[in-house]
Amino acid sequence: MTVDENEAVEAFERLGLTSYEAKVFIALHRLGTGTARDVARIADVPRSQVYSVAESLEDRGLLELQQSSPIRYRPVSLEEAQKTLQERFECERDRAFEYVDDVRQESTVEETQEDIWTVRGRDRVDDRVVDLLSGAEDRIVFGTRLPQLVTERIERTLEERATDDVTVTAVSRAARVRNRLGALEGVTIDSPPVYRESDQRSGRIVIADDDSILLSVVGDDGTETAIWSSGSLFASVLVQLIEAGEEVTDE
Known part of the structure; x- marks a missing residue:
């Protein structure tokens, strides 16, 4: 993979995808549509792993599959993927900070402000x-x-x-x-x-x-x-x- 693609994979990982998920998603956008064999041919992902990774991406709303023989996969549009990942990020952010806010309010320990x-x-x-x-x-x-x-x-x-x-x-x-x-x-x-x-x-x-x-x-x-x-x-x-x-x- 090129340096730019490595950076893209790392960025997707920071957005919550695994390395394999990011690589499969990128590969499918290169292909347009493709089978597990097609994806494994251009992505650094074992063919045996492509099936489970594609299933995970489908659950995330990032690709669609065609029930054919063999199964073919197609990624959602970039606009739809961006919206999906943004909504997921905002949901997880709200959940995390809501919990921290609850813990802070429930705490009975007296707060002290560090001076130095x-x-x-x-x-x-x-x-x-x-x-x-x-x-x-x-x-x-x-x-x-x-x-x-x-x-x-x-x-x-x-x-x-x-x-x-x-x-x-x-x-x-x-x-x-x-x-x-x-x-x-x-x-x-x-x-x-x-x-x-x-x-x-x-x-x-x-x-x-x-x-x-x-x-x-x-x-x-x-x-x-x-x-x-x-x-x-x-x-x-x-x-x-x-x-x-x-x-x-x-x-």
Whole structure:
């Protein structure tokens, strides 16, 4: 089979078909109609298995059979197959989530909201940073010492929030970072406390309003890991501690 067909088979499997069912369905669309021998000749499915697979596809509403000798099979149209699979998917989705909703409502265990979350990987940290920046209503503090941690999406989001009357402050001792962020409309540049000059592990810091924060570190292999919290007592206290520490250092 070609690479494209392999991808199609994998896609059908994700829609609930077995590998053999997907291969037989594709083969029949190539043939138009065919017997088990015809299908086995062009599909990677043993002839002995074609009969049971075709029966399963018929039960799913994806093919029709002609009671002849030998039996001939014909697939339903692509439009009908799409509708059938979509309806089956929606039915299974509703059944699954209905059960989970029932379990959640019946649970007598007191729910607790985790205050601190961990996210690993540069792209995922990027997404979380943009999400926190986008949710800020009053002020933003964004800081990093590494130019590669200032993405175009982050720059665009900082500038957009600044034009929406959010106070945006960028903190960095690196000239490249300061120049890039300083060129953004409405963004104010500041320097970090002196005690951070020797820092070689920090990645990014994000403070959004007074109750959202993200702190990341960069490993020796360049991987980034962040902790973040939003709308929590933990976040509020940590923001206060960081800003109080910087005020003491400035004095």
